[in-house]
Amino acid sequence: xxxxxxxxxxxxxxxxxxxxxxxxxxxxxxxxxxxxxxxxxxxxxxxxxxxxxxxxxxxxxxxxxxxxxxxxxxxxxxxxxxxxx
Amino acid sequence: xxxxxxxxxxxxxxxxxxxxxxxxxxxxxxxxxxxxxxxxxxxxxxxxxxxxxxxxxxxxxxxxxxxxxxxxxxxxxxxxxxxxxxxxxxxxxxxxxxxxxxxxxxxxxxxxxxxxxxxxxxxxxxxxxxxxxxxxxxxxxxxxxxxxxxxxxxxxxxxxxxxxxxxxxxxxxxxxxxxxxxxxxxxxxxxxxxxxxxxxxxxxxxxxxxxxxxxxxxxxxxxxxxxxxxxxxxxxxxxxxxxxxxxxxxxxxxxxxxxxxxxxxxxxxxxxxxxxxxxxxxxxxxxxxxxxxxxxxxxxxxxxxxxxxxxxxxxxxxxxxxxxxxxxxxxxxxxxxxxxxxxxxxxxxxxxxxxxxxxxxxxxxxxxxxxxxxxxxxxxxxxxxxxxxxxxxxxxxxxxxxxxxxxxxxxxxxxxxxxxxxxxxxxxxxxxxxxxxxxxxxxxxxxxxxxxxxxxxxxxxxxxxxxxxxxxxxxxxxxxxxxxxxxxxxxxxxxxxxxxxxxxxxxxxxxxxxxxxxxxxxxxxxxxxxxxxxxxxxxxxxxxxxxxxxxxxxxxxxxxxxxxxxxxxxxxxxxxxxxxxxxxxxxxxxxxxxxxxxxxxxxxxxxxxxxxxxxxxxxxxxxxxxxxxxxxxxxxxxxxxxxxxxxxxxxxxxxxxxxxxxxxxx
Numbered sequence: 001x002x003x004x005x006x007x008x009x010x011x012x013x014x015x016x017x018x019x020x021x022x023x024x025x026x027x028x029x030x031x032x033x034x035x036x037x038x039x040x041x042x043x044x045x046x047x048x049x050x051x052x053x054x055x056x057x058x059x060x061x062x063x064x065x066x067x068x069x070x071x072x073x074x075x076x077x078x079x080x081x082x083x084x085x
Numbered sequence: 086x087x088x089x090x091x092x093x094x095x096x097x098x099x100x101x102x103x104x105x106x107x108x109x110x111x112x113x114x115x116x117x118x119x120x121x122x123x124x125x126x127x128x129x130x131x132x133x134x135x136x137x138x139x140x141x142x143x144x145x146x147x148x149x150x151x152x153x154x155x156x157x158x159x160x161x162x163x164x165x166x167x168x169x170x171x172x173x174x175x176x177x178x179x180x181x182x183x184x185x186x187x188x189x190x191x192x193x194x195x196x197x198x199x200x201x202x203x204x205x206x207x208x209x210x211x212x213x214x215x216x217x218x219x220x221x222x223x224x225x226x227x228x229x230x231x232x233x234x235x236x237x238x239x240x241x242x243x244x245x246x247x248x249x250x251x252x253x254x255x256x257x258x259x260x261x262x263x264x265x266x267x268x269x270x271x272x273x274x275x276x277x278x279x280x281x282x283x284x285x286x287x288x289x290x291x292x293x294x295x296x297x298x299x300x301x302x303x304x305x306x307x308x309x310x311x312x313x314x315x316x317x318x319x320x321x322x323x324x325x326x327x328x329x330x331x332x333x334x335x336x337x338x339x340x341x342x343x344x345x346x347x348x349x350x351x352x353x354x355x356x357x358x359x360x361x362x363x364x365x366x367x368x369x370x371x372x373x374x375x376x377x378x379x380x381x382x383x384x385x386x387x388x389x390x391x392x393x394x395x396x397x398x399x400x401x402x403x404x405x406x407x408x409x410x411x412x413x414x415x416x417x418x419x420x421x422x423x424x425x426x427x428x429x430x431x432x433x434x435x436x437x438x439x440x441x442x443x444x445x446x447x448x449x450x451x452x453x454x455x456x457x458x459x460x461x462x463x464x465x466x467x468x469x470x471x472x473x474x475x476x477x478x479x480x481x482x483x484x485x486x487x488x489x490x491x492x493x494x495x496x497x498x499x500x501x502x503x504x505x506x507x508x509x510x511x512x513x514x515x516x517x518x519x520x521x522x523x524x525x526x527x528x529x530x531x532x533x534x535x536x537x538x539x540x541x542x543x544x545x546x547x548x549x550x551x552x553x554x555x556x557x558x559x560x561x562x563x564x565x566x567x568x569x570x571x572x573x574x575x576x577x578x579x580x581x582x583x584x585x586x587x588x589x590x591x592x593x594x595x596x597x598x599x600x601x602x603x604x605x606x607x608x609x610x611x612x613x614x615x616x617x618x619x620x621x622x623x624x625x626x627x628x629x630x631x632x633x634x635x636x637x638x639x640x641x642x643x644x645x646x647x648x649x650x651x652x653x654x655x656x657x658x659x660x661x662x663x664x665x666x667x668x669x670x671x672x673x674x675x676x677x678x679x680x681x682x683x684x685x686x687x688x689x690x691x692x693x694x695x696x697x698x699x700x701x702x703x704x705x706x707x708x709x710x711x712x713x714x715x716x717x718x719x720x721x722x723x724x725x726x727x728x729x730x731x732x733x734x735x736x737x738x739x740x741x742x743x744x745x746x747x748x749x750x751x
Contacts (some may be wrong), residue, residue: 013199016150017140020177047144047177048210054203 002040002074003064006081013056018084025080031067033077044077088204089231091163092098096120101166101185106143106174109166110151111135115186116164123187128157129189136523143176147208152198153187156323161197162189163205163226167219175458181448184215186403189254208234249280249305250473250494251344255329256287256311258596261433264288267310267333272514274337280345287313306344307352308333313439317352327361362500368436369429369499370679374653376428377671378660380421385667385712387415392714393421404711422671426492426585435553437503438510441525445533449498452541452579454585490549491586492674495679497545502537509533549587556591564599569623570701576624577696581688584670584677594629597709622705626719629706630729634695635673635688637729638736646741652678654747665733668712680744695732699725 008014014022026033026044033042038061040048044063055061063081065073092475096116103109114130123129132153136142166186166222171181188204194569208214214234221227255267268284275282283304285296298319301307306324310333311317326340327350333340388712390411391404406412427450434446506529513524556579563572581590603621611618641656643650654676664672677684705720719725 014146015199016202020140020144023145024101024177044209046210047146048206050428051144051206052204052210053200054199056199 001052002063002070003062003067004059004074005062006078006080007060008055008057008085010085011057013059014050014053014061014085017060018023019046019050021084022077022080023050025077026073028076029065029069029073031065031070031073033073034064034066036064086209088163088201088208089228089235089537091161091201092228092231093120093162093166094224094228095648096162096164097165098166099221099224101168101229102170103168106137106172107134107258108138109149109172109174109182109185110187113166113185114153116166117162117187117189120162120164120189122162123157124158124159127350128272129153129155131326132157133187138422139545140288141175143174143182145176145178145180145594146209146212146215147176147180147183149174149176149182149185149367150191150202150205151185152199152202154190154673156192157191158191161191161201161625163187163201164189165218167221169219170573183568184218197577197733202385247347250300250303250307251280251282251299251306251341252304253282253284253333254287254296254306254311254315255330255333256313256315263330263334265310265469267330267337270334270337271310271340275278278338278341278345280341282341284643286317286354287311300660306349308340308344310340312336320352323352324349327515328537365433365436365500365503366496367679369431369433369496370675370681371653372432373429373678374427374657374675376421376425377664378657379673380423381423381664381667381669382660383414383418383421384669385418385540385663387411387413387712388577388667388711390414392711404708404715406607418436422669425671425674426495427451429492430495430502433499434494434502434506437500438506441510441529441533442503442506444530445498445537446502448534449502449537449541450495452538452546453490453498454492457542457546489586489590490545490690491583491589493583493586494545496547496678498537498541498683501540502533505536506533523741528705550645552586553591557586557595561597564620564624567618567620570697572624573627573700574693574697576627577634577699578689580628580631580670580696581635581692582685584674584688589632589670591630592628597627599624603707604665619703622707622720623703624702625709626699626704626725628708629668629710629712630699630704631692631696632670632734633668633729634678634692634732634736635665635670635711636661636734638667638688638691639676639684639740641733641737642740642744646744648746649740649744649749650676664675666713683744687736691732691734691736693732695728698731704728 010018023045033044034041035050035053036042037053037055042053044050053061056074063074063077067075087260096119098112098116101109103112110133111130114126114133117129118126126150132155133151136153137151141149142151142280166185168183168185171183174182176182188198188201190201208231212232214230217230218227221230251531253268253271255264257263264286265288268286271284272282283296283300284294286293298318301319303324304323307326309317309319309325309327310330311356312330314582324344326343328340384405387405389409391407394408394411395405396404405415427447430450430453431443432447434442434449436442438445481536490588509529509532510524516524559575560572563575576592579588582588599621606615606618606621632750640661642660643655643661647655657672658676661672673688677688702721702724704722704725706715707718708715716722716725
């Protein structure tokens with residue numbers, strides 16, 4: 001399993017647009033991608049899961065990738081989070 | 086905020102039809118406009134399209150959530166549309182959109198649209214929810230589906246918030262009843278609130294149901310409802326409430342609530358310790374209060390009677406005792422006030438070391454308030470060696486034997502006595518059980534009292550005597566240099582620092598000394614209007630006004646800044662007013678003792694200003710006490726009253742600014 005943490009810097013938090021892009025990015029990989037905030041975990045491949053976390057600026061989320069290509073998935077998602085959120 | 090509340094029947098369209106995405110969005114905006122929360126529809130529509138340009142809101146699974154945060158929106162709202170035939174929406178997953186929610190959010194920093202988006206997402210995660218929405222035949226049914234889905238979510242969330250585990254410890258030094266009553270009250274309240282509570286009891290019968298490490302580790306927090314010491318190290322890093330056993334019995338729900346809503350502080354060893362010392366202090370202060378009020382008011386009555394009998398101008402030093410009735414009242418009042426400091430010290434020590442502390446604390450307080458005076462005048466004849474050392478050091482110096490350390494000394498000796506007895510308890514813990522009975526009846530009182538008396542008579546009282554002597558020298562120097570206004574300010578301030586301790590006493594004795602000087606000067610032929618004689622009376626006037634400021638200033642502060650005081654403190658404001666008017670500075674002591682760092686600076690500055698003003702205006706006073714009852718004899722009475730009120734106002738305002746809000750004790 002690969003996991004990383006990210007503190008949201010976007011002043012609008014994870015709003016619909018980047019959430020959609022994040023889901024798209026996560027969907028590229030066969031491994032499972034879980035996103036967690038304050039102990040609540042959701043499937044990061046489903047848009048409503050990601051948005052239901054309502055992650056805001058300054059809050060920390062944890063992303064866990066497990067399964068085939070987990071290394072690549074974690075690396076690419078981490079890059080995506082840093083650039084967009 | 087509920088999704089249901091953001092929608093309204095007329096902002097829902099169940100049979101929408103749109104050829105293009107643009108058309109769909111235009112229709113959505115019109116739907117939203119029907120809700121009446123859009124001030125400028127055109128402006129809002131521009132915003133929605135602008136947002137759409139940044140990236141599609143067709144977020145997949147056949148759903149689109151266009152949204153816009155705009156100044157054109159007056160209140161958050163939702164519009165919803167079902168398009169049975171779907172519309173090409175440029176979605177992230179390329180699928181046509183069949184369900185659209187449009188969010189309108191006012192342009193605030195709170196980012197309400199994110200919360201709405203989040204709540205909506207929670208509902209939409211469940212695919213059966215979207216299916217049910219699409220099956221709805223009327224807007225009412227559509228709303229009902231949302232209602233049911235939200236209702237199904239809500240209790241789940243609530244459960245996460247309130248269901249929990251708490252560990253508690255109850256204990257009481259005197260018996261077992263309270264310990265078990267508190268344990269039962271906590272357990273019952275817990276089961277009412279759905280919280281599992283494990284209670285460890287520490288009655289006099291020993292410790293039962295000791296908490297395991299596991300139980301502590303998995304608990305959401307710790308409630309200590311105990312009047313005895315509880316081993317605390319094991320609770321490091323947990324949310325913790327430390328209160329007395331009575332609170333565990335009377336308000337268990339409140340305690341549990343504090344843990345569960347996270348308002349209880351996390352225990353880190355240090356903090357509760359300082360809170361404990363505050364508890365000890367308050368134990369002393371609360372027991373002292375009735376003595377101050379009772380004695381103070383009786384003394385004030387004595388002054389009143391003498392005033393009515395016409396002695397205010399001629400009573401002089403005997404004012405307050407000029408008639409048998411007033412003399413009786415003043416005597417009784419004086420005795421009651423004399424118990425003030427011993428009770429303060431005694432109950433501080435009691436709070437620290439339980440019952441054995443009380444007697445030792447009382448004695449220490451008595452030594453603080455009486456000083457070593459009892460031995461001062463005794464003529465031992467010629468002494469040598471150790472005897473001479475004792476006589477010279479503890480009783481020999483002119484002021485050493487008579488100095489009292491007042492309430493500040495009383496607080497000190499209270500803690501001292503408490504810790505001496507605690508130390509004795511530790512030392513005696515190893516004694517065989519057969520000696521158990523003589524510990525509280527012989528060892529603690531005898532050894533404790535001896536130690537506390539030794540420290541008071543040979544260390545603290547002589548030290549305080551030095552302070553007193555030094556201050557007297559300073560005052561004489563100031564008077565000699567003719568700095569009357571400064572002298573007045575310093576005298577006033579000195580009255581309001583320790584209120585009966587060495588500083589206050591130095592000022593007051595200096596004032597009465599000045600009165601004696603004035604009468605000597607006049608006996609030697611000086612006129613009453615002679616500047617030297619006047620200076621003596623000015624000093625006395627500053628002293629009295631300084632002593633009248635603290636209680637009145639505090640009474641005013643109680644009136645205007647009620648939040649800063651406890652219920653009991655506020656209740657004593659009338660008596661404080663009376664005591665202030667009667668020059669009974671002691672009324673301020675309970676306040677100063679419970680929060681010295683904030684109260685003493687305020688009373689000191691206020692009294693200093695009053696004393697300085699009084700001297701500046703040249704107000705004179707020929708009586709050594711009496712308060713407003715001797716105002717008739719004051720020179721420049723009007724300006725004197727102004728000085729007094731000005732100083733009191735300064736004290737009140739400073740209290741309002743610096744004092745922290747009192748802990749609520751409903």
